[in-house]
Amino acid sequence: MNAHALLTRLRGQIPLLVTAVLLVSMFSVGSVQYEGFFSGQVVLNLLIDNAFLLVVAVGMTFVVLTGGIDLSVGAVVALSTMVSAWLVEQHGWPPLLVIPLVLLMGTAGGWLMGWIIHVFEIQPFIVTLAGMFLARGLCYTISVESISITDPQYTAMAQTRIPLGSLFVSPSALIALLVVAVAFVVLHYTRLGRNVYALGGSEQSALLMGLPVQRTKTTVYAISGFCSALGGVLLTFYMLSGYGLHAVGLELDAIAAVVIGGTLLTGGSGYLLGTLLGVLVLGLIQTVISFQGTLSSWWTRIVIGALLFVFIVLQRLITARRR
Amino acid sequence: MSTATATSPVRAVTRSRLFWPAVVLVVLLLANLAFTPDFFALHLRGGHLYGSLIDILHFGAPLILVSLGMTLVIATGGIDLSVGSTVAISGALACLHISESTDPGSLATVLTALGIALGTALVLGAVNGLLVAKAGVQPIIATLILMVAGRGVAQLITDGQIITVTSDPYKMIGGGYWLTMPFAILLSALVVLATVLLTRSTALGLLLESVGGNPVASRLVGIRAMRLVALVYVFSALCAALAGLMVSSNVSAADGNNAGLWIELDAILAVVLGGTSLNGGRFSIGGTVLGALIIQTLSTTVYTIGIPPETTLVFKAFVVIVVCLIQSPVFRAKFAARGARTRRTTRSHTAAPTNREVGA
Numbered sequence: 001m002n003a004h005a006l007l008t009r010l011r012g013q014i015p016l017l018v019t020a021v022l023l024v025s026m027f028s029v030g031s032v033q034y035e036g037f038f039s040g041q042v043v044l045n046l047l048i049d050n051a052f053l054l055v056v057a058v059g060m061t062f063v064v065l066t067g068g069i070d071l072s073v074g075a076v077v078a079l080s081t082m083v084s085a086w087l088v089e090q091h092g093w094p095p096l097l098v099i100p101l102v103l104l105m106g107t108a109g110g111w112l113m114g115w116i117i118h119v120f121e122i123q124p125f126i127v128t129l130a131g132m133f134l135a136r137g138l139c140y141t142i143s144v145e146s147i148s149i150t151d152p153q154y155t156a157m158a159q160t161r162i163p164l165g166s167l168f169v170s171p172s173a174l175i176a177l178l179v180v181a182v183a184f185v186v187l188h189y190t191r192l193g194r195n196v197y198a199l200g201g202s203e204q205s206a207l208l209m210g211l212p213v214q215r216t217k218t219t220v221y222a223i224s225g226f227c228s229a230l231g232g233v234l235l236t237f238y239m240l241s242g243y244g245l246h247a248v249g250l251e252l253d254a255i256a257a258v259v260i261g262g263t264l265l266t267g268g269s270g271y272l273l274g275t276l277l278g279v280l281v282l283g284l285i286q287t288v289i290s291f292q293g294t295l296s297s298w299w300t301r302i303v304i305g306a307l308l309f310v311f312i313v314l315q316r317l318i319t320a321r322r323r
Numbered sequence: 324m325s326t327a328t329a330t331s332p333v334r335a336v337t338r339s340r341l342f343w344p345a346v347v348l349v350v351l352l353l354a355n356l357a358f359t360p361d362f363f364a365l366h367l368r369g370g371h372l373y374g375s376l377i378d379i380l381h382f383g384a385p386l387i388l389v390s391l392g393m394t395l396v397i398a399t400g401g402i403d404l405s406v407g408s409t410v411a412i413s414g415a416l417a418c419l420h421i422s423e424s425t426d427p428g429s430l431a432t433v434l435t436a437l438g439i440a441l442g443t444a445l446v447l448g449a450v451n452g453l454l455v456a457k458a459g460v461q462p463i464i465a466t467l468i469l470m471v472a473g474r475g476v477a478q479l480i481t482d483g484q485i486i487t488v489t490s491d492p493y494k495m496i497g498g499g500y501w502l503t504m505p506f507a508i509l510l511s512a513l514v515v516l517a518t519v520l521l522t523r524s525t526a527l528g529l530l531l532e533s534v535g536g537n538p539v540a541s542r543l544v545g546i547r548a549m550r551l552v553a554l555v556y557v558f559s560a561l562c563a564a565l566a567g568l569m570v571s572s573n574v575s576a577a578d579g580n581n582a583g584l585w586i587e588l589d590a591i592l593a594v595v596l597g598g599t600s601l602n603g604g605r606f607s608i609g610g611t612v613l614g615a616l617i618i619q620t621l622s623t624t625v626y627t628i629g630i631p632p633e634t635t636l637v638f639k640a641f642v643v644i645v646v647c648l649i650q651s652p653v654f655r656a657k658f659a660a661r662g663a664r665t666r667r668t669t670r671s672h673t674a675a676p677t678n679r680e681v682g683a
Binding site: 069116119120121122123125126127129130131132133134136137138139140141144244249252255256259265266296298299300301302304305306308309312313316 | 402454458459460461463464465467468469470471472473474475476478479482483579588591595601602631633634635636637638639640641643644647648651652653654
């Protein structure tokens with residue numbers, strides 16, 4: 001009985017294990033193949049270059065765990081870079097005021113979408129699609145051109161390197177790791193986290209158990225909105241510009257990271273640390289392709305697509321067997 | 324009561340599912356007339372028809388095709404996000420074949436190119452269909468895979484370049500004229516007509532609606548839902564491929580990056596505007612064509628009036644939300660309840676029919 005229980009427990013973690021094995025083997029192969037690949041800095045660069053994706057994917061994990069989807073994240077990231085650049089550069093607002101404002105805007109937008117999804121029972125897909133149109137459209141009403149940022153506080157954030165022995169990380173990478181840590185605690189050790197899993201497992205049951213379904217749903221989309229806005233702020237540090245075409249297709253990368261990280265798209269099952277692994281796998285694909293040199297960059301998308309395919313089929317096989 | 328019976332023919336028209344999309348289209352067209360007085364003018368120059376209306380039909384033809392495939396997919400309760408990538412892949416394949424052949428102008432080369440493009444689309448659609456129908460993956464996710472990977476594949480085919488071709492028979496598909504009309508219009512009209520006949524003169528349309536309305540019940544009455552659903556994705560991919568051929572033929576070039584970009588969103592929008600519910604079930608091909616024309620007219624309007632084209636996105640966002648709210652049963656119930664309450668206070672007894680008008 002105990003062995004059986006252990007086995008079923010393990011089966012749920014197969015995608016996560018596969019991802020971990022994939023990550024290690026990709027890194028090993030890269031280290032053997034390419035000179036200079038096997039270094040701590042390559043790993044840290046993964047975090048530095050993908051800090052914003054990591055934050056956005058954390059928010060997406062919450063939404064996917066409830067069985068929903070948020071297609072607006074890329075557009076909200078772009079809008080955040082745009083609003084930051086616009087207010088700081090063209091209106092001279094202090095960054096310390098602009099950043100909280102942008103975060104508030106993202107959270108409010110996410111909350112509103114969650115509210116519409118729940119109250120009017122419209123598919124999350126279509127509501128967040130409209131949110132995506134709206135956010136991208138608003139970017140262009142601010143400016144069609146890219147606005148570059150010269151504010152000293154922003155450039156300082158972009159250039160600061162925090163030394164770790166002989167290696168270094170950027171503040172953004174640390175912020176992203178902090179977000180992962182906070183989200184991990186919230187998801188696995190608080191009542192809100194349990195509600196999220198319950199909602200994803202079965203909304204009907206959650207409702208019958210007297211769980212606050214509406215509050216949980218709106219909160220989840222608000223979290224995703226907040227993470228997107230924060231991801232936008234981090235991207236502003238990284239790019240030092242605001243542009244309506246920033247982060248095109250980011251929603252797909254975020255969903256891919258969540259799926260590769262072993263979260264079931266039907267909701268109710270998954271781990272936040274899986275998402276971290278998923279983001280690292282995506283980053284590693286890019287790193288390997290850039291180390292390879294001869295492969296063109298569009299191979300990244302093909303490989304991500306193929307990985308998505310494999311993991312989705314894997315998910316189906318596992319859930320089918322569980323029944 | 325007497326007013327209700329007297330206006331019943333009018334009500335029959337206003338309650339038709341095509342009424343509101345048609346009204347929106349006409350209003351948009353009239354709005355154009357205010358800015359460009361000769362908007363409705365048609366000229367016959369060198370045996371070809373010219374005019375803004377022809378332009379709208381001509382440039383809207385690929386969108387009509389993609390939306391047509393999307394309508395059937397949505398009718399079964401699914402969605403196909405991969406159409407944009409399919410547009411790019413089919414254009415890239417056809418142009419690659421023509422540019423590499425020794426005789427790009429010959430009909431045989433062009434026909435082989437069409438065969439390659441449509442054949443590939445068949446395979447892509449079958450993969451989508453199998454993932455959704457056989458493996459039971461959610462349609463959004465199943466087609467997301469091809470949406471992500473497809474752009475990369477299209478880039479790979481074109482090697483990141485824009486392939487230009489000079490081939491008269493190929494140019495015909497998207498840029499040619501036949502019987503004074505642009506060939507693209509005739510081609511898409513033909514496909515629309517064939518689809519209407521196929522779905523409405525046979526039981527196919529009914530079966531699709533039944534699968535979309537209630538998959539379990541359909542299976543219990545003996546409909547082979549699995550095969551139907553898979554077929555619908557193949558059809559959608561074929562429509563997208565044809566649209567891709569049209570787009571690339573019109574500009575005589577294949578651009579893996581930009582061909583068909585965001586067309587999946589426009590197509591979904593067209594279907595929703597046309598009154599087909601995203602929850603599956605009843606569908607309206609006529610409505611979808613109107614929806615696609617509304618979107619194309621909107622783009623044209625934005626350019627002629629001189630609004631920055633990017634703001635159309637904001638407008639589209641509001642349209643999607645409003646249309647979805649109107650389609651949402653909960654929203655209608657709330658709206659109707661409020662309407663009934665206010666009407667009761669204004670001592671009227673004809674609440675019920677008015678309510679239904681609000682809903683429609």
